[in-house]
Amino acid sequence: MKKSKELFSCRDVLWFLVFCGFAINYMLRLNLNLTIVTMVLPYPKPAAVVQCNVENSTLFWTNETSENNNVSSSSSITTPSSENVTYEDRFAWNEYEQGLVLGAYYWLHWLSQLPGGLLARRYGTKLVFGLGNLLVALLGFFVPYASHLYALISLRMLQGLIAGVIWPSMHNMTAKWIPPNERSRFISAYLGSSVGAAITYPLCAAISSFLGWGASFHVTSLLGVLWYCLWQFLVYDSPQQHPRISDDEKNHIMDNIAKSVDEEKTQIPWRSIILSGPLWITIAAYWSSAWGFLTLMTQAPTYFNFVHGWNINATGLLAGAPHVLRMIFSYFFSIMSDWLLRTKRMSLTNVRKLATFVCTGVQGILIMALGFSGCHPLFAVVFMMTSTAVNGAISAAMLTNFVDLSANYASVLLGFANMIITWAGFISPAVVGKLTNNNQSVEQWRLVFLIAAANSIAGGIIYVIFGTSKEQPWNQYDKLKEREMQKLAPETIKTDNGIENTKTDDTEKINFIEER
Structure with missing residues (x-):
């Protein structure tokens, strides 16, 4: 009896759950970035009002909300009358201490990146990726009870350490499930992280306004536990292990991917990997893109709150919207990249260079424009949104290039790269904290964005000149x-x-x- 064609292939289901998994990963990572605005004592006046003599558009959101909500401590952050309000549930952390809290997630995050790739090779992505998200979610339930600065820092460090296995472990599954000319589109699922960010900011803002900032951590953690249940039931490490996959889909996958080596038994060519020029060039581009993106992702709520005076709800929507654009941009740019490869209009290397130029060079130019738009909130919003959106091209750039260079060791390469890239995650908040400590000025924030732009552009130039996507000889070690x-x-x-x-x-x- 002939089987009816399935509505959704196993790869479609995998894409969706990977997408949701990365969304959960970023929800648990970023919930503090927005919530910290309601956890600390507010500034009396936004910097743009003091320095740029603007009283209309910059304070529109704050004044309107304060009038409607009587300046409650959980719904309005900066108002002219905020000195008459007591904030019993807030902390007197200065900018440097806030930078420590925001950067703590990344302090040990780098340590587990390479082990994450190695563990996925040995035990499978299903176990490593799934448990990584689950344990971080369970720890998230305890965040509201870490009332001391260093207790919260310790908890965030532990979350970051565990979460470090998540990204590199997924490349192991991608190499086993996805043929080369479908990888750009599939890796766009990794940018479910952007949708996670887009949901997290307004969700945490709304929850913090109505239920208090502690509830936002409980809700995001609960979503992580629910996702894990679906992941356990529907996902398998390879097509051969999947009990519900059709023969047609399994044969299509196996016929179109390289015959992978038995990863549990093969040796890893560490010397060749560490001395690989193409790998280091890819890492340089990855670093440049990551620094710019992490600056935007981590600091956007603080920037628009303290500089432009936007309240918690407006800041949540504003900080989340660009990540929706990033996901949309990533998806369609990836489809275009795969089309360029299928039709042979561009070589694999040139497709990766084009994508890298967009997510580093174009991103850097837009971040630079953001730095010079300090007194113009409308321009600041536009440049922040577009600079975040174009970073979505990374799904067809460096993330995919690690698989191109070595499908057999892709999880190891991404783990090794992330071990280095993660440093940008805590260096960037530390730099911002140092530059803006007791000095929330337009000029200091301009310097923050110029540093990010310089990082972004430099790595992109290096990759466009020297980068390659050719399979490396040591892939078949x-x-x-x-x-x-x-x-x-x-x-x-x-x-x-x-x-x-x-x-x-x-x-x-x-x-x-x-x-x-």
Whole structure:
């Protein structure tokens, strides 16, 4: 009996759950970025009002909300009359201490990146990716009860350490499930992180306004637990293990991906990886894109609150909207990239260079424009949104390029790269905290954005000039090693009785025959 065609393929289901998994990952990572605005004591006046003499558009959101909500401590952040309000549930953390809190997630995050890739190779992405999200979600329930600065920092450090396994582990599954000319589109699922960010900011803003800031951590953690239940039931590490996959889909996958080596048994060519020029060039571009994006993602709520005076709800919507655009941009840019490859209009390397130019060079230019728009909130919104959106091209750029360079060791490469890139996650907030500590001025924030723009553009230039997406020889390390051993092995000859012998001394002959 002929089976009816499935409405959704297993790859479609995998894409959706990976998308949701990365959304959960970012919800648990970013909930503090927005909520911290309601956790700390407010500034009496936004910087733009003091420095730019603007009283209309910059305070529109704050004044309107304060009039309607009687300046409640959880719904309005900065108003002219805020000095008459007591904030019993808030902390007197200065900008430097806030930078410590925001950056703490990344302090140990880098340590588990490489182990995340290695663990996925040994135990499978289903276990590593799933447990990574689940444990971070469970720890999130305790965040509202960490009332001391260093208790909260410690908890966030532990969350970051566990979450470090998440991103590199997924490349292991991508290499097993997705053919090369579908990878750009599939890796766009990684940018479910952007949708997670887009949901987190307004969601946490609304929850903080009505239920208090502690409830926002409970809700995001609960969503993480619910996702884990679906992940456990519907996802498998490879097409061969999936009990519900159709023969047609399984054959399509297996016929179109390279015959992967047995990852549990193969050695990892560490020396070749560490000395790989193409890998380091890709990492340089990855760093540049990450610094700019992390600056925007982490600091946008603080910037628009303290500089432009936007209240918690407006800031949540404003900070979240660009991430929806980033996901949309990523999806369609990835489809275009795969089309360019299928139709052979561009080479693989040139497609990756085009995508890298967009998510680094174009991003850097827009961040620079954001830095010079300090007194013009409308321009600031436009440049913040567009600079975040174009970062979506990363799904067809560096993230995919790690798989291109070495599908067999993709999770190791991404883990190794993220171990380095994560440093940008805590250096950037530290720089912002240092520059703006007791000095929330337009000029200091301009300097913050110019540093991010310079980082972004520099790495992009390096990749466009020197980058490549060619599969590296060490990707087939076992075959390469076998060929080298054959070259080193003594030459064999056949005797009349059919026994192979070697042109070496008697001891070597015996040993060689025994090995055979």
